Amino acid sequence: MEIHIAEHAGFCFGVNRAIEMVERCLNNRESPLRSLGPLIHNPQVVAKLRAKGLIPVEDLKDLDKGGLVVRSHGVSPRVILEAENKGLDVIDATCPFVSKAQKIAHKLRKNNYKVVVIGDKKHPEVIALVGWAGDEAIVIENPEEADKIPYFEKIGVVVQTTQTEENVNKVIEALRAKTDDLVIHNTICNATRDRQESALQLARKVDVMIVVGGRNSSNTRKLALVCAGAGTPTYHIENADELCPQWFQNIDRVGITAGASTPDWIIEEVVQEMTEFNDEQKLEEAEEQEEVLGQEEGQEADEQESQEEVYDEFADEFADEEEEEAVGEEQDDVEEEDAEADEEEVEDMEDAQCEVEAHLAKNLKRIRRGEIVQGTVVQISEQEVLVDIGGKSEGIIPLYELSTEKVDDPKEILEVGDDIEVQILREENEEGHPVLSKKRVDKRKVWEQLEEAFDSEEELEAEVVEVVKGGLLVDLGIRGFVPASLVERGYVEDLSQYLGETLRLRVIELDRSRNKIVFSRKAILDEEHEKLRQETWDSLEEGQVREGVVRRITDFGAFVNLGGVDGLLHVSEISWGRVEHPADVLSEGQEMDVKVLGVDREEGKVSLGLKQLLPNPWETAEEKYPVGSIVDGKVLRIAPFGAFVEVEPGVEGLVHISQLADEHVEKTEDVVSIGEIIPVKILSVDPGAQRMSLSLRQARQPKVKEVKEERKEKTQKPVTKREPKKAKSEPIETEDEGSGIKIGDLVGDVFDEDFLNKIE
Numbered sequence: 001m002e003i004h005i006a007e008h009a010g011f012c013f014g015v016n017r018a019i020e021m022v023e024r025c026l027n028n029r030e031s032p033l034r035s036l037g038p039l040i041h042n043p044q045v046v047a048k049l050r051a052k053g054l055i056p057v058e059d060l061k062d063l064d065k066g067g068l069v070v071r072s073h074g075v076s077p078r079v080i081l082e083a084e085n086k087g088l089d090v091i092d093a094t095c096p097f098v099s100k101a102q103k104i105a106h107k108l109r110k111n112n113y114k115v116v117v118i119g120d121k122k123h124p125e126v127i128a129l130v131g132w133a134g135d136e137a138i139v140i141e142n143p144e145e146a147d148k149i150p151y152f153e154k155i156g157v158v159v160q161t162t163q164t165e166e167n168v169n170k171v172i173e174a175l176r177a178k179t180d181d182l183v184i185h186n187t188i189c190n191a192t193r194d195r196q197e198s199a200l201q202l203a204r205k206v207d208v209m210i211v212v213g214g215r216n217s218s219n220t221r222k223l224a225l226v227c228a229g230a231g232t233p234t235y236h237i238e239n240a241d242e243l244c245p246q247w248f249q250n251i252d253r254v255g256i257t258a259g260a261s262t263p264d265w266i267i268e269e270v271v272q273e274m275t276e277f278n279d280e281q282k283l284e285e286a287e288e289q290e291e292v293l294g295q296e297e298g299q300e301a302d303e304q305e306s307q308e309e310v311y312d313e314f315a316d317e318f319a320d321e322e323e324e325e326a327v328g329e330e331q332d333d334v335e336e337e338d339a340e341a342d343e344e345e346v347e348d349m350e351d352a353q354c355e356v357e358a359h360l361a362k363n364l365k366r367i368r369r370g371e372i373v374q375g376t377v378v379q380i381s382e383q384e385v386l387v388d389i390g391g392k393s394e395g396i397i398p399l400y401e402l403s404t405e406k407v408d409d410p411k412e413i414l415e416v417g418d419d420i421e422v423q424i425l426r427e428e429n430e431e432g433h434p435v436l437s438k439k440r441v442d443k444r445k446v447w448e449q450l451e452e453a454f455d456s457e458e459e460l461e462a463e464v465v466e467v468v469k470g471g472l473l474v475d476l477g478i479r480g481f482v483p484a485s486l487v488e489r490g491y492v493e494d495l496s497q498y499l500g501e502t503l504r505l506r507v508i509e510l511d512r513s514r515n516k517i518v519f520s521r522k523a524i525l526d527e528e529h530e531k532l533r534q535e536t537w538d539s540l541e542e543g544q545v546r547e548g549v550v551r552r553i554t555d556f557g558a559f560v561n562l563g564g565v566d567g568l569l570h571v572s573e574i575s576w577g578r579v580e581h582p583a584d585v586l587s588e589g590q591e592m593d594v595k596v597l598g599v600d601r602e603e604g605k606v607s608l609g610l611k612q613l614l615p616n617p618w619e620t621a622e623e624k625y626p627v628g629s630i631v632d633g634k635v636l637r638i639a640p641f642g643a644f645v646e647v648e649p650g651v652e653g654l655v656h657i658s659q660l661a662d663e664h665v666e667k668t669e670d671v672v673s674i675g676e677i678i679p680v681k682i683l684s685v686d687p688g689a690q691r692m693s694l695s696l697r698q699a700r701q702p703k704v705k706e707v708k709e710e711r712k713e714k715t716q717k718p719v720t721k722r723e724p725k726k727a728k729s730e731p732i733e734t735e736d737e738g739s740g741i742k743i744g745d746l747v748g749d750v751f752d753e754d755f756l757n758k759i760e
Contacts, residue, residue, distance in 0.1 A: 002253045003274055004206060007198040010267055010469070012191040012260035014095025015040050018072040019049075021093045023491045025067065026053050028552070035069040036060070036079070037124060039093070041217035042261040044239060048485055060086065067091055073124040074098045076131020098125055101158050101187040102132040108156030109133045113183060116140055116149075118171050119160025123218050126160050142167065146174035155179040161189040162219035162260070164196060164226065191260065192219055196226050199257040203230035206255035208247055211236045212270055213259030220259030227257070239266055240273040240516065248274070264469030265483045269516065272481070276515040367391055367424050367434055372441055377418045380410050385438075387422060393433050397422065401437035404446075404477050446477035447512055454507040459524060462505055464498045472498055474505065480517035489525050533564030540565065540599050540606065545613065550590040558582045560594055560608055567606035569594060576611045576618075576650025578636055617650040618687045625651075625682045625692070630699045635676045638668045645680055645694055653692025655680060660696050672696070 011019075018039060025033060026049075038046045038056045046056065057063060060082055067089040070080065074094035083090050094102075108115050115137035119126040130137045140146050155175060159168055165188065172184055203209045209227040211234060213220030220236065228234040232255075235247060248254060254274065258267050367373065367389065378394055379386035385397040399407055407413060414420070423444075426435035453460050462474035464482075472482040472495060482505065484495060509518035540546075540562070548560035548567070557570040571582050579585055598607040625631065625647065633645035636652060642660070646652040660671040672678060680694035 001248055001251055001274075003271060004202060004253065004255050005267070005271070006195070006202045006255065006257035008191065008194040009198070009212075009256070009258040010260075010262050010264050012095075012189065012195075014072045014097060014189070014191075015260050018069075018093035018095070019045070020491075021091065022049060022054055022069055023052070023485075025069070025091055027490045033067045033069060033091075034063055035071055036075060037071060037073075039069065039071045040261040041220075041259075042214045042238075042263070042266075044266060045261070045263055048483075052485070060088075063088060070094055071124070072098065074102060074128040075124075076128050076135075078131055095161070095189075097161050097187070097189045097191075098128070101129060101161065101185070104185045104187065105129050105133040105137065105156075105158045108158070108183065108185075109136065111154075111156075113154045113156030113181075114138065114152040114179075116155055116157050116175065117160065118157060118168055119163055120218055123160060125162075129158060129160070140171055140175075143170040143174040146171045146178070149175075149178055152179050154181040154183070156183045156185070158185050159187045160218075161187060162192050162222060163188055164222050165193065195219070195257070195260065196223060199223050199255075200226050200230055202255040202257065203227040203232040203234070206232060206253040207251045208232065208253075209234040209255045209257070210243075210270065210274075211257055211259070212238070212267055213262040214238055217259045217261050220261070223257055223259055227255075237270070240269040240514065241511075243270065243273050265471045265481065268468050268470060268481060272479075273514055273516065367427055369424050369427055371424045372421055372444075373424065375420055375422050375436070377414050377416050377420065380414060380416060382410070385410050385414060387420065387436055389422065389434065389436070391434060395422065395424075395434035395436040396429070397436045397438055401425070401435075401439050404439055404443060405475070442477055450476070450478070450507055450510060450517060451512070454510045457506060460505050460507070460519075461502050462519070463502050464500060467495045467499055471495070472503075474503065474519060478515070478517065480505075480507075480519050482519045482521060486520040486522040489522055489529065529564050531564075536563040536565040537601065540596060542596055542599055544596045545593055546596060548592060548594050548608070550586050550588050550592070553582050553586060553588060555581065558586050560592075562594075562606070565606060567594070567596070567608040569608040569610060573597065573607075573609040573611055576614060576616060578646065578649075578652075611650075617648055618690045621651050621692070622685045622687050624648075625685055627682050627684060630679055630681050632677055633680050633694070635672050635674050635678060638672070638674060640668065643668050643672050645678065647680070647692070647694075651692065653680070653682075653694040655694045655696050659683075659694070659698065662697055 022033070022035075022039060033053055034055050034057045036057060036059075039049060039054065040046070050056070054069065060068075060079065063083075064086065065088070068083050068091065070090065070092045072093055072095040080090060080092075105115050105117070109132075115133035117126055117129050117133070117137050117139045118141075119129070119139060120141060121139045126139055130139065138149060140149070155178060157172065157175065168186065168188065172182075176182055199209070199211075203226070209230075209232050211220060211224040211227060213223070213236070215221075215236065215238060224234055224236040233247075235244075237243060256267065256270060256274075373389050375387035375389040375395065377385060378388050383399050385402065386394040387397060389395045399410065402410055403413055420438055421441045422436040422438050423440045424434055425437050425440075429435050450460075452458070460476065462476045462480065464472045465475045465479070466473040471484045472487065474480050474482055482503070484492060486508075487495065487498065487503075503521050504524050505519040505521055506523045507517065508520045508523065509516065511517075546562050548562045550558050551561045551566060552559045555571075557568055557574075559566045560569050569582075569586075571579050574582060574585055592610070593613060594608040594610055595612040596606065597609045597612070598605075600606070631647050633647040633653075635643050636646050637644040640657075642654050642656040644652050645655055655672075657665050657668055660668065665671055678696055679699040680696055681699040683693040683695050683698075685692050
């Protein structure tokens with residue numbers, strides 16, 4: 001039986017996008033997350049998301065806080081507005097194709113068209129489209145309903161994204177008679193169209209079609225109708241458990257397709273289950289053929305034995321008659337003696353034969369089909385292995401019955417002299433050798449081990465042998481499946497990194513009759529995380545210094561993992577200096593020591609500090625910045641009453657608005673700007689209160705004095721020794737007379753001193 005999968009099957013873009021959005025939100029938020037109805041129409045996926053924290057609700061009345069996920073089908077704008085008014089954090093996961101149809105419906109209504117939605121009246125996507133059309137749209141499911149609507153001057157058509165082309169074309173044809181202005185927007189999703197076309201093409205080539213997906217999924221039901229329309233027997237199932245072996249009897253080709261809400265791991269399970277059906281069917285046919293051949297061989301042997309007995313009787317009678325005629329009565333005595341001798345010889349031979357048979361019965365094993373026996377490898381060839389199982393001839397293990405894995409060289413697995421357990425498949429082949437299987441014994445042992453591990457929740461190890469859509473395949477002698485959602489505690493972007501790795505796993509689902517095994521690595525990691533978390537909580541105390549790893553960075557700080565418990569390192573506790581954003585200082589995955597500032601076990605919160613482990617610059621600020629000294633600083637913040645200036649990381653002071661300039665200052669930003677480097681004079685330092693008073697005005701005064709001194713040196717002539725006063729005063733020469741003496745030269749010192757006193 002050949003198994004074919006449709007080219008386009010399973011998750012569509014919109015559904016996959018919605019699930020990825022939700023998983024990211026679940027990993028990065030602590031508040032409740034709800035969806036208005038199930039996120040997608042697949043009960044298995046909804047159950048998995050519920051286990052992760054997404055709870056479906058039926059009405060907004062059930063919510064008063066947290067996040068609300070708008071599912072891929074979308075909602076009416078009224079619902080979004082109501083959610084925002086309630087203060088809910090709305091996460092819009094509406095499929096982009098659905099969103100496009102909603103905008104078209106809204107635009108048609110604004111342009112005074114009567115909006116007609118072709119689709120299922122009760123489907124959430126259609127209900128949302130009606131809401132975007134102002135709750136005035138008409139919903140039509142089939143051509144018969146289109147015939148019943150009244151005449152409208154203008155009709156605008158939008159289509160449910162999962163409708164079939166055939167139905168849409170029939171409805172549109174009926175609508176043409178209901179208006180003179182018909183505007184058609186065929187909003188069927190391309191993925192839906194491709195999925196239906198590929199399913200139809202495959203259905204025409206196979207004997208049976210299997211459609212996988214939720215029974216409440218509109219697009220999956222339509223897929224089943226499309227496949228059945230091809231005249232091919234079609235079965236709609238939700239998962240592999242619903243498969244029935246009788247569907248595939250005397251079937252050569254089987255096709256599989258899946259709805260847009262069906263994850264790849266469910267498709268993989270269906271394929272795996274059907275493969276097992278195929279193998280079992282082949283085995284049953286082989287066993288039936290062996291039984292028929294055995295019966296035929298037995299009949300031939302019985303017929304031959306019967307013929308030999310008849311011939312022997314006839315030959316004996318003929319010989320006796322001939323002997324009597326030729327010899328006569330006189331030889332009766334001789335014949336009697338010879339007969340007695342013959343009888344004695346026959347008796348001796350029969351005794352010897354009995355002894356041989358007794359010896360063989362004692363030393364040779366009686367083998368039966370299905371029995372498991374111990375044997376010893378006696379010969380290895382490229383195609384088979386000969387095993388001595390104590391019978392009259394060695395048993396043969398064909399290459400395909402040697403191991404659960406593909407074997408190119410039997411010598412890589414076995415050596416001559418190895419003792420192994422094998423199962424009897426046939427008591428004898430055409431050459432008289434029993435046919436054996438080592439693979440089936442190994443599989444039975446693995447199943448027993450898995451059942452025991454499942455009951456005891458024991459941890460197992462298995463190698464990842466293949467990455468498939470939706471998860472990983474692992475091998476323990478039997479292949480099992482690890483869904484992508486159960487590989488790690490969080491979302492995994494690239495599963496290929498696990499290929500070839502040996503993972504610690506736990507069996508969470510086991511069905512031997514269907515050869516179905518599902519593993520979880522996440523279950524083990526969750527338990528270890530919870531154990532570590534409890535140990536950390538028990539040992540956490542305020543004032544401790546703990547090792548941590550930066551797990552997540554936000555605008556207001558960083559979450560640091562202390563070993564199962566995340567603590568918040570607020571941005572204000574990262575450094576003594578100002579930190580604009582935590583990402584400027586920290587990076588995710590960074591290891592560091594932090595100090596525990598507070599522990600709230602009831603709320604489950606831990607506050608951390610990093611700067612407490614660094615020297616506090618305020619402890620030495622008084623020595624480094626004595627009153628009266630002048631230093632350069634950076635303007636950090638501006639307030640109406642002044643500017644805050646950082647003189648070193650962690651040490652900042654206030655330049656009051658009165659200390660910005662000599663003249664009156666209306667606004668701080670008229671004098672300084674954020675980021676500007678300015679000189680400031682230390683007016684006071686209070687290390688205990690971590691305060692510092694600064695002055696820009698006074699820091700600039702020494703420069704003014706220097707400028708005055710320079711001017712004084714340039715303009716003032718050297719002082720010369722005065723002559724003794726004469727009894728009679730002499731007239732003073734004026735500037736016009738070339739004396740070179742000015743008023744400033746006579747009163748310059750007094751002027752400078754008064755000016756400096758004024759500005760001080």
